[in-house]
Amino acid sequence: MTATSPRDLARPYFAAFASRFLQMLQYRTAALAGFATQCWWGGIKVMVFAAFYGHAATTDASNSMSLAQAITYTWLAQGLLVLLPWLGDPEVGQAVRTGAVAYDRLRPVDAYALWFARSAGWIAARVLPRVALMAAFAMVVLPLAGLGEWAWQLPAGVAAGLAFMLSAVLALLLSTSMVMLLNVAATAALNERGISAVATPVVIVLSGNLLPLAMLPDGWQTALLIQPLAGLMDIPARLYFGQLQGWQAVGGLGLQAFWIAVLVAFGHFAMGRTMRGLQVQGG
Amino acid sequence: MGSLPLFFRLVGASLGGQARYPASALMLTVGQFLGSGIEVVAVWALFHRFGDVQGWHIGEVALFYGLVNCMFALADALGRGFDVLGTEFLRTGAFDRLLLRPRSLALQLMGNDFRISRAGRLLQGLAVIVFATHQAAIAWTPATVAIALFAVAGGVALFLGILVLQGTLSFWTVESLEIANVLTYGGVQAAQYPLALYAQWFRRVLTFIVPLACVAYYPVLAILGKADPLGAPGWVGMVSPLAGFVFLAAAFGAWRFGLRHYASTGS
DSSP states (O other): OOOOOHHHHHHHHHHHHHHHHHHHTTOHHHHHHHHHHHHHHHHHHHHHHHHHHHHSTTSGGGTTSOHHHHHHHHHHHHHTGGGSOOSOOHHHHHHHHHSTHHHHHHSSSOHHHHHHHHHHHHHHHHHHHHHHHHHIIIIIIHHHTTOGGGSOOOOSSHHHHHHHHHHHHHHHHHHHHHHHHHHHHHHTTOOHHHHHHHHHHHHHHHHTSSSOGGGSOGGGHHHHHHSTTHHHHHHHHHHHTTOSOTHHHHHHHHHHHHHHHHHHHHHHHHHHHHHHHOOOOOO | OOHHHHHHHHHHHHHHHHHTSHHHHHHHHHHHHHHHHHHHHHHHHHHHHHOOBTTBOHHHHHHHHHHHHHHHHHHHHHTHHHHTIIIIIITTTHHHHHHHSSSOHHHHHHHHOOOTTHHHHHHHHHHHHHHHHHHHTOOOOHHHHHHHHHHHHHHHHHHHHHHHHHHHHHHHHSSOOGGGGGTTHHHHHHHTSOGGGSOHHHHHIIIIISOHHHHTHHHHHHHHTOOOTTOOOTTHHHHTTHHHHHHHHHHHHHHHHHHHTOOOOOO
């Protein structure tokens, strides 16, 4: 038996990621339509924030976050909207229905890792064009249109920017590990649409997409920060604003890594159980 | 059979079909209830942190919120056929079958798929109206109830008009474009806060182009007996919901224009 290098071992997974990524990049109209919706959505939120802050400017109620930060957070959240684990990768559900899942079972690779790589590619290809369009709109077009105070601001510094980038990659992995749980649910023939209909509102609130978590009541803050969904949006945003620095930043990234490890371990276990019970009909 | 009984028979058939899958219908309804309810969390959390905004209390804003959600829930249940026109009728060729029947197209499309799950949003909106009544001490007299019902009727017409326009667009695109979500879900989002909070250009859009303010903001001012901070006279709220019907009529005008350009995709 010849020893295979780590690079050879990882190759099928990179290939799976890349092919799904390139395939999803083809859907340009969907990205444009989503982008238009998100601009409108973000614009309304910004106006509502401006109204609330304008009224309470002198009180200390708002000092956990400035208006400029709330606005930047809003654009960031709109740009990263499709990073959230809404539903399983439709391709997995389809593979189970058509029986194509049998091919995946025959490949000499880890089935969980293969689907993980594909789902990560699926998410990344939807996020990147939208975040780029949103940045172009909210960072460049808005200031040029004379709406500078409604614009998306740059990160607090170079270190904050780098920490944010790292955290965003972890957020992608975290989201993928959650999408994998939905994929497994779809494979187990559970009512996947029903699950995601109920899970979606929870994800929107607890990730910070609805409102920055810092704006929810003060008594909930500790619980809000350590729950796994904060790592999807709120922790990256806090790093972006430089609110988490030094060891706190390491702690934030560590928390994301911890939840990824837990969810991957659980997903791997659940998928193994489901796959043993899976029956593929006909041919 | 008259048009109205036929419509109810179509709706009954659609509801009966969904009732065959009670678990699925229930879960989607709960999903709608929660999904449309999370905005309540946002409104509540903002008021909790900042207190009143420009003289508006949470109970008053809750009334906007509840009414707009009721309007959209009803229109969304009725207008589902227009919403999915591109993907489920035009692309498949099923639209030709509707054209062959000697009945109004709008009637057939509205009765096509009356979603049970929209009851989730409706219940959520009604619950918020109850909360608003409690918080803002709203007096439900025959006059205010009449204004509210008129506003809801105008609002249903307006949202239905938006869905009809979305369907009309798909005569050209042959798919159901997500872009209409800007006006449907985005419209709900915009109309659930008082118009006075927004920038002037946006207020004009919401009053004269997509008249959401006419079906939500002005009637609610009349119900609350509150003077408009922007200076519109008090009687405006009693007539402004008419704008929703005008919008629907205009949307059907565009629909007829689109229909003349319809060429079947084949089966």
